[in-house]
Amino acid sequence: MSFSSNSVRIELDAGQNDTFTSLDIIKGRVCFSIPSEETISSIQVKLEGISRTVLVVPKNNEVKKRQKDKNATKNSIEMHRVLYQVSTVFPPKDIRNVNTSQKYTLKSGNYEYPFQFRIPVNSSCSNSSGSSYQPSGGMFESFSFTNGSLGYVRDAKNHINTSLPPSFSGLGELASVRYFLKVTVRRSSMLKINFRNYQPFIFLPIDPPVDNSGKVAFVRREKSIAYKGSRNNNSNRIDANRNNNGDSGGLFKSFFKSKPSATSNSIPLRSNVQFLFEVRYPLGIGLVPLEVLPLGLFVSFKKQPQSNDIIYLRELNFTLFATTIAASHQYSERSVVSLNFFNRTQLNIPLNMKAAAPTPVDPTTHLPTWELPINPSVYHDAILPNTVAPSFKTCNIAQVYTLQITGKFSMENGPLEEVSLSTDVQIWSGIRPSEGLLRAALPARPNMNTADMATAGFSKPGAIGSEKPPPKPVRPSNGKNANGMSNEGSALPTYDEAITNSLGPIEGPRRTYQQSDNYYTNLDSFEDGRD
Known part of the structure; x- marks a missing residue:
């Protein structure tokens, strides 16, 4: 004792x-x-x-x-x-x-x-x-x-x-x-x-080692946005003071003026604009707290815009959902904590549809698209705090994350429309492996198989996100221990200890990583x- x-x-x-x-x-x-x-x-x-x-x-x-x-x-x-x-x-x-x-x-x-x-x-x-x-x-x-x-x-x-x-x-x-x-x-x-x-x-x-393949993951969602606008079509405009022959028509005809066409500039029209809100990020690279997020935001169109109408980004929000799966013998429990780490309102960022540039053929639709990048300076301050733990999986605990990005858009005189993107992400420490350690790395295993992702309620990269809440976890049966944890290893690789024993400490700065008071x-x- x-x-x-x-x-x-x-x-x-x-x-x-x-x-x-x-x-x-x-x-x-x-x-x-x-x-x-x-x-x-x-x-x-x-x-x-x-x-x-x-x-x-x-x-x-x-x-x-x-x-x-x-x-x-x-x-x-x-x-x-x-x-x-x-x-x-x-x-x-x-x-x-x-x-x-x-x-x-x-x-x-x-x-x-x-x-x-x-x-x-x-x-x-x-x-x-x-x-x-x-x-x-x-x-x-x-x-x-x-x-x-x-x-x-x-x-x-x-x-x-x-x-x-x-x-x-x-x-x-x-x-x-x-x-x-x-x-x-x-x-x-x-x-x-x-x-x-x-x-x-x-x-x-x-x-883990950085994936240098250059592959990009993306999540996008299509949205229809309403606005009040006018059609600029001079060929259909009728001059009320002239007949078809170019005559003024005199006093008598002035009492029977032709009414302006429905396509006249003077009458506002209700219309809808279809656009895609999209986030892209390098595949195989994690997010590191206190560092700028390695991602890009875009507004794109399936057809080339023909007007000079402007879509406005009014608000932008980043939320990280941390899901902890805790297991104890035959029992398991799931805890979800949300962290809203970036919220900007009254942005009013103009996105001119006419300026949309053509892109290569979309890999999912095999059709070209036209896109407008959202200036990265808008979300440059979207930085995770130093309290966020790296993704991990051990015998009785798994920690996984999903990132939700919500934008609110409108036309100049239209209603505000909200669109959210969700994707599962890896959180990293920010401590890069040395060349010697990379040589000692054993083949990494996937962090989660498809069944695990479905259980956790996350969308796979490259898929349209879902606005539905994540499903309640069910106890896996195939390839799992009695406590519901997978027998497979985590995405973090294991290493040959015989080789690592000859390596020196990792050089370079270490970020601060804050713990709660009860840790001590x-x-x-x-x-x-x-x-």
């Missing part, structure tokens, strides 16, 4: 990044202060990453009957150790090899022990040892207190092979991935409690009895 103590702490060396990634070396020291003589057996430092889900589920019928509560619930907890390394900083290895008593007496004073770890690329959860929670028999080791409730932590059975997931928080106890260093001072007496303390840190994975607290709830 252990408890957090101020007697021991971890201090990281200065000059290191605030955000760590794979292949980084974490260096620091253990600071141990004791006011009096103390006998200990060892001091260990552990580098850990825990993927944890807590789902509130109904209790079984027998429990409900005993408790006489039809609505009785319990916490279903699943924990996976995606990162696990151990270093014994005291006693030194040469002393451990000759001392069989495993008891060492330290005098009162301050002690420091250096340590360092190298963060791997791949998750260790697919390994048979040290991967998931495995109770070791202690009375309290199989239980976890969560939200004031006691839950039993069972051994997780389902594991996937993938790269390390990012730090993840913000959904309370439902789903989280935390990384931390833990120091434990083991005291030799069974009657004394061990000293322990934590040092959490933030982790971002390395991005209550790390005791991630304990599994191993100390």
